[in-house]
Amino acid sequence: MKKAWQLTCLAFVALAVYTLVLSFEYPYMDRLGPGPGFFPFWLSLITGTLSLALFLQTTLAKRAAHGSATLLPDRLGALRIMIILVGLVGGLAIFETLGFRITLLLFLFFLPLALGVRNWWFILIFALAGSFGVFHVFYYWLKLPLPMGHFGI
Amino acid sequence: MEAFQYWVQGFSVATLPTNLMFAFIGCVLGTLIGVLPGLGPAAGTAILIPITFNLDPIGAIIMLSAIYYGAMYGGTITSVLVNVPGEAASVITCLDGFQMAKQGRAGPALGISAIGSFIGGTFATFALMVVSLPLATFALRFGPPEVFALLVVGLSLVTGLSGRSLLAALIMTFFGIMLAMIGMDPVRGAPRFTFGITPLYDGVGFVPVVMGLFGVGEILISMEKPVLEIIKTKLKDLLPKREEWKVSAGAIGRGTILGFFLGLIPGIGAIIPTFVAYVVEKKVSKHPEKFGTGVIEGVASPETANNSYANGALVPLLTLGIPGSPTLAVLMGAFIIHGLTPGPFLFKERPDVVWGLIASLYLGNIMLLVLNLPLVGFWAKLLEIRYQYLYPGILLFCILGAYSLNQSVFDVGVMVAFGVLGYIFRKLDWPLAPTVLALILGPMMERALRTSLEISGGDMSIFITRPISAVLLILAAIVLISPAVRGVAKRAGKD
Numbered sequence: 001m002k003k004a005w006q007l008t009c010l011a012f013v014a015l016a017v018y019t020l021v022l023s024f025e026y027p028y029m030d031r032l033g034p035g036p037g038f039f040p041f042w043l044s045l046i047t048g049t050l051s052l053a054l055f056l057q058t059t060l061a062k063r064a065a066h067g068s069a070t071l072l073p074d075r076l077g078a079l080r081i082m083i084i085l086v087g088l089v090g091g092l093a094i095f096e097t098l099g100f101r102i103t104l105l106l107f108l109f110f111l112p113l114a115l116g117v118r119n120w121w122f123i124l125i126f127a128l129a130g131s132f133g134v135f136h137v138f139y140y141w142l143k144l145p146l147p148m149g150h151f152g153i
Numbered sequence: 154m155e156a157f158q159y160w161v162q163g164f165s166v167a168t169l170p171t172n173l174m175f176a177f178i179g180c181v182l183g184t185l186i187g188v189l190p191g192l193g194p195a196a197g198t199a200i201l202i203p204i205t206f207n208l209d210p211i212g213a214i215i216m217l218s219a220i221y222y223g224a225m226y227g228g229t230i231t232s233v234l235v236n237v238p239g240e241a242a243s244v245i246t247c248l249d250g251f252q253m254a255k256q257g258r259a260g261p262a263l264g265i266s267a268i269g270s271f272i273g274g275t276f277a278t279f280a281l282m283v284v285s286l287p288l289a290t291f292a293l294r295f296g297p298p299e300v301f302a303l304l305v306v307g308l309s310l311v312t313g314l315s316g317r318s319l320l321a322a323l324i325m326t327f328f329g330i331m332l333a334m335i336g337m338d339p340v341r342g343a344p345r346f347t348f349g350i351t352p353l354y355d356g357v358g359f360v361p362v363v364m365g366l367f368g369v370g371e372i373l374i375s376m377e378k379p380v381l382e383i384i385k386t387k388l389k390d391l392l393p394k395r396e397e398w399k400v401s402a403g404a405i406g407r408g409t410i411l412g413f414f415l416g417l418i419p420g421i422g423a424i425i426p427t428f429v430a431y432v433v434e435k436k437v438s439k440h441p442e443k444f445g446t447g448v449i450e451g452v453a454s455p456e457t458a459n460n461s462y463a464n465g466a467l468v469p470l471l472t473l474g475i476p477g478s479p480t481l482a483v484l485m486g487a488f489i490i491h492g493l494t495p496g497p498f499l500f501k502e503r504p505d506v507v508w509g510l511i512a513s514l515y516l517g518n519i520m521l522l523v524l525n526l527p528l529v530g531f532w533a534k535l536l537e538i539r540y541q542y543l544y545p546g547i548l549l550f551c552i553l554g555a556y557s558l559n560q561s562v563f564d565v566g567v568m569v570a571f572g573v574l575g576y577i578f579r580k581l582d583w584p585l586a587p588t589v590l591a592l593i594l595g596p597m598m599e600r601a602l603r604t605s606l607e608i609s610g611g612d613m614s615i616f617i618t619r620p621i622s623a624v625l626l627i628l629a630a631i632v633l634i635s636p637a638v639r640g641v642a643k644r645a646g647k648d
Contacts, residue, residue, distance in 0.1 A: 004581055005321075012324055019331060019346070026338075026345060033607035036338040036345055039599045043334065047327040054320040071580050077377035081576075084376055084544070088369070088569045091552065095562050104549060111545040126542055130549050143207050144557045 002058060004071040009055035016048030083114045099149020100139075104131035156286050163508025167516055172215050175208070176513045179216035180520045183223020186240075188231055188532045190375060192547050193240045194224035195479040195589070196368030199360045200554035202487050210491035211506050215513045217487045221480050222274060222463040222514070225423075226521045229266040229456055230532050233259055242423035242459045245431045249444065249451030256447050264391035265401050265449055266456040267525040271518050273409040273461030278514040280413050281468055285500070285511070289472040292497040297608065298615050301601035302625035303419075304594050307475045308587065309629035310420030315584035319636050322584050329588035332357045333595025340603050352563040359486050359593050361555045361568040363479060366585045368551045369568060370575020372544050379540040391526055397449045404434050404450040408457030415458075416465020419475040422586060423462055430458035464514055470495050471507055474597075479589040486593060 023044055026037030073081060091107045098106075108127035117123055138144045166172060186197030198220050205213035228243035233250035246266070253262040295303070312322045335346045336356025347353040393401060408430045415426040434454040435441045444451050466477040474496030476482040488495050493506060500507050525532070555568040578585055609615035617623045 001581070008577075008581060008583070009324075012328070015328075015331070019334075022346060026343070029611075030341075033611060034340075034603045036341055036343045038603065040331075040334050040345065043327060043330055047324060047331060050320055050324050050327065054318065054324060057320065071577075073377040080376040080379065081373050084373060084548070085569075085573070087545075088548065088552075088572070092562065092565055092569060095552075095556070095565065100553075100556075104552070107552075108545050108549060111548075112541040115541040117539070117541045126546075130546060134549065134553065138204070138553060138557070142204050144203055144553075145560050146553075146557065147560075147562075 001071055005058045006055055009051045009058065012051035013048055013055065016044045016051060020044035020048065080115060083111065087111045087114070096147050097150055099151065099153055100146040101131045101135045101153055102149060102151070104134070107131075156282075159286070159504055159508045160282060160512070162504060163510075163512035166211060166505050166509030167215070167512035171209070172212055172509065172513060173516065175212040175216040176219050176517045177520055179219025180223040180517055180524055182216075183220040183225075184227035184521065184524055184532060185535070186220060187224035187227020187229075187243075188535055189543065189547070190231055190235070190237050190536075193367050193371060193480075194221055195483055196364050196366075196371070196551070197224060198480055198483045198487070199363040200368065200550045202360060202483070202490060203554050203557035205487065205491070206557075210493055211509050213491055214484075214488060214493070214506060214510055217484055218467075218510055218513070219517045219520075221484055222460065222517060223521055224480075225460050225463045226267065226270050226525050227532065228459075229270075229452075230263060230525075230529065231536065233262045233266070233452070234533055235536060240423075242427050242462075243456075244424060245427045245455045246452055248431075249447050249449070252445070252447030253449070253452065258447065260390045261393040261397055261449060262452050263529050264526065265393050265397065265453045267391075267522055267529075269401070269405045269408060269453045269457035270460035270525075271522040272405050273412055273457035273459070274464050274518040274521075275515060276409045277413040277416065277461040277464035278511065278518065281464055281471075281514070282511055284417075285468055285472050285507075288468065289497040289500040292473050295473075295497075295621070296619075297601045297604040298619050298622040299625070301598060301605055302616060302622035302629070303473060303475060304598045304601065306625050306629045306632070307419040307469075307477070308591055308594060308598075309632040310418060311422060311477075311590050312420075312584075312587050313632040313636060314421060314425055315586055317582060319633070321581075322587055323633075325578070325583055325585070326587040326591045329591025330595040330598065332362070332588070332592050334599075339596040339600045350563075352559070352561055355559070356596075357567060357592070358558060358564050359482065359589065360558050361564040362571050362592060363483055363589055364551045364555055365568040365571025365573075366575035366578075366589065367479060368547065369572025370579060370585075372547060373572060373576040374579050375540070375544065379544070391529065393449060400448075400450050401453040403437075404454035405457045407433055407437070408454040408459075409461045412458035412461025412463075413465035416462040416477070417468050419469040419473065419477045420590065421466075422478050423459065423466075423480075426458045426462040427455035430454040460518075467511075467514075471499065471510075472497060474499075476590060476593065479586050482589050482593040 019040055023037045023040035027035035028037045029035050087107055091103050095103050105127050108130040109123055112123050139146050186192050186194055198217055224240050228238055228240035229246055232238045232243040232246040233254050236247050236251040238244045250262045308326055312326045315322050335353055338345050344354055411430050412426045415421050434450050435444045466481055469475045469477055470481050476485045485495055552565055555565045558564060605615050616626055
């Protein structure tokens with residue numbers, strides 16, 4: 001866990017340096033007072049300093065706050081997490097092209113399947129209710145605009 | 154007299170059939186959100202914001218608030234029957250609640266929770282009615298320096314009280330403020346950190362961020378060990394026995410008072426009042442050694458404090474416009490989406506909304522008592538839903554909620570990205586609440602700071618020459634410095 005804390009601190013240092021550099025693109029002061037660059041400048045500086053301080057504290061301390069638990073899940077847990085993430089990213093990629101109904105139909109069909117359910121009929125009913133059923137309720141009844149996709153489904 | 158007129162107005166609004174219906178729907182959804190692991194009240198409320206778009210603002214706020222305090226009731230069921238808190242504030246209930254369930258006493262544990270929650274919630278609502286008007290009137294004296302100082306106090310509290318590393322909590326707070334910088338500059342209206350990406354001109358939406366951090370992130374964590382072991386018990390005899398009543402009465406009273414007063418402190422969060430209530434109960438108990446083995450006071454006190462806190466925490470939100478927890482930050486966002494700004498002016502401009510909401514809390518608490526006592530078996534059944542259906546189902550509503558806010562796939566992407574970040578930060582044990590609160594309070598903070606400096610001509614002493622802001626900033630400094638001082642003293646003591 002120590003390494004994970006150190007890496008996270010360094011990521012925040014990098015982010016702070018990046019925003020600090022970007023903050024120079026905006027005026028620090030203008031004729032009315034502090035400009036759009038004022039807040040980002042100080043914020044980046046403080047975030048960078050804090051992140052560096054935590055990095056040093058984690059590195060130097062014998063018993064720091066980071067604890068001893070491991071960051072990585074076991075193999076099966078990691079697999080399930082990957083399935084969810086692949087489902088989400090995949091869904092995101094096709095969401096506007098295929099529309100809400102088809103995307104969610106695929107999402108809700110393949111996710112339980114990939115997570116080990118083999119009751120095909122039940123999965124199909126679940127996916128249809130979650131995609132076409134939910135679309136009907138939210139689009140027609142609650143008047144929420146949802147994407148129809150290129151096929152208009 | 155003026156206050157009494159407002160109360161009457163509030164009840165006339167809250168008892169309209171449509172508003173009663175919205176309160177009921179909110180209570181049902183809130184209980185559901187509380188019961189289901191993997192969906193906390195913050196994400197749950199955020200998901201449901203879009204369905205309120207076409208509703209009247211009062212009905213929408215009544216419903217979303219009912220979800221917030223309804224989740225506090227529902228979270229207990231999961232804590233008692235599964236030993237997994239349905240929402241964070243029910244963590245401490247697991248200790249004695251689960252032990253009671255193992256001994257076949259799940260019924261009284263759930264019964265006393267519902268009754269204690271009802272008493273705590275009702276008392277806190279009454280106290281909210283009494284204190285909110287004078288406090289809102291006082292808050293009208295606040296200028297930009299006082300607002301800035303107050304926001305600093307709120308963020309300091311949420312930072313100082315969360316997580317095991319103060320530095321990590323501070324970084325998370327500043328991360329939230331950095332996210333808030335993206336979009337239009339709140340004072341001059343110039344775009345900042347938008348990288349030419351059109352959706353970023355509106356800033357990073359707090360709803361997708363909350364759904365990601367608290368919804369998707371929680372699901373990813375749950376996927377590591379998704380199978381819940383539910384205690385199989387018959388949920389009979391929900392009403393506690395006479396001797397259980399005797400020991401619970403004091404616990405409920407103490408939990409009520411503690412919960413409400415801790416709720417008044419902006420930024421304290423929902424977990425601390427329950428822990429404080431538990432510790433106090435253990436201290437005053439004649440048999441403290443039995444705590445953790447299934448004593449009913451160990452359930453009654455934190456559960457009462459939990460609901461009393463939930464209503465008490467509405468005081469800083471409604472009177473000062475400062476949310477004390479991520480869920481309240483979402484609720485504040487819902488107010489803004491519906492064109493209402495929580496704070497002292499809301500009491501003057503829209504008394505119907507404020508007092509209608511407050512009155513609806515009474516009615517909501519009654520509805521929740523009815524929903525939770527006779528229907529507890531039904532809610533417990535929901536825990537048997539297989540995770541392979543439950544989590545994809547929750548994700549479906551996360552996608553729906555994130556998209557429909559701005560009809561933007563970009564927001565869904567933001568939600569997924571913050572889901573991954575939420576997972577990582579949970580694993581690291583870095584607190585998420587400061588980020589969400591800072592994200593919503595960041596623009597207000599920047600506006601208050603810069604306007605103050607414009608007033609003073611760039612002189613920072615404006616914050617210490619005005620008494621209210623000076624006191625508030627000293628308070629914030631104490632909150633932030635005290636953990637460090639305690640740490641040094643502890644180490645010195647060891648040496």
